[in-house]
Amino acid sequence: MTLQKFKSGLLKLDDIILKGRLKAFYSHRIKYRGKAYVLTQDLYFPPHNTANKDIRMGPEGELLAVGGDWEPERIIFAYKNGVYPVVFKDQPILWWTAENHCVMYPKDIHIPKNMRALIRQNKFRLTIDKAFYDVVSACSETRQKYTWLTHEQVEAFHKLHALGFAHSVEVWQDEKLVGGLFGISFGSYFHGESMFARVSHTSKLAYIALSVRLAEMNFAIMDCGIWPTEHMKSLGAVVISRDEFLEILDRSKDVPDVIEDWDHLLDNWDLKQAVQNHFDGLTSQREGV
Incomplete structure (x- = not known):
């Protein structure tokens, strides 16, 4: 069995039996490891120039940080620092910056x-x-x-x-x-x-x-x-x-x-x-x- 077929079978197994939990675990725990700053309970974002330019949203967005929560304090803190939260299905919260606005x-x-x-x-x-x-x-x-x-x-x-x-x-x-x-x-x-x-x-x-x-x-x-x-x-x-x-x-x-x-x-x-x-x-x- 080729690696591609193995992955395809694993995804089908995940969808049918595990209800997407395997994909969610990968997205939350593995996918962004080492690729962006992982937020803690502290209200802090790294400098904008540390964003990962290889992970983009649209033509301008650059991934700055991963994780955190949707508490009002964090959201307002983000916007006051020019950082935008976006979340996609089965993924952690992704926080974005851009060189242009x-x-x-x-x-x-x-x-x-x-x-x-x-x-x-x-x-x-x-x-x-x-x-x-x-x-x-x-x-x-x-x-x-x-x-x-x-x-x-x-x-x-x-x-x-x-x-x-x-x-x-x-x-x-x-x-x-x-x-x-x-x-x-x-x-x-x-x-x-x-x-x-x-x-x-x-x-x-x-x-x-x-x-x-x-x-x-x-x-x-x-x-x-x-x-x-x-x-x-x-x-x-x-x-x-x-x-x-x-x-x-x-x-x-x-x-x-x-x-x-x-x-x-x-x-x-x-x-x-x-x-x-x-x-x-x-x-x-x-x-x-």
């Missing part, structure tokens, strides 16, 4: 013509933190095939929401939740975790509305993560170096929280007027006013 400066949000037309129609109602659990659930359903938003992560986000670190933007049509996003925020920093749309363009609408509102409050940065996408770039996101990102992150996390009462952030706020003010401001900048 995709970010949005809220004041630089680009609003395409089709979205301006949609905003003028005034067909949707927007809220913040009115249906956090429903938004996370919807994002989990749309991302299910990627298996990254696991039950443990969902529970962690619920805890972070209760502590005031995680927030959602909801888009409603006829009292039905049709789109939205959620993410983590502290100081003048917001990291978008995930978004969903049950009606075309509603996730983009949530993101634009949040960007414009945060720009009004002089938010420093919206972190789009280590996986730059054309979708985010089309809205004005840019790619910056890790050093530049960490410098902005340090300034953002060290200021007092810009927003204390998130769930009233969009009360009595007119998106259509805010978008008009946004473009008026851009015109004034170009004319040197």
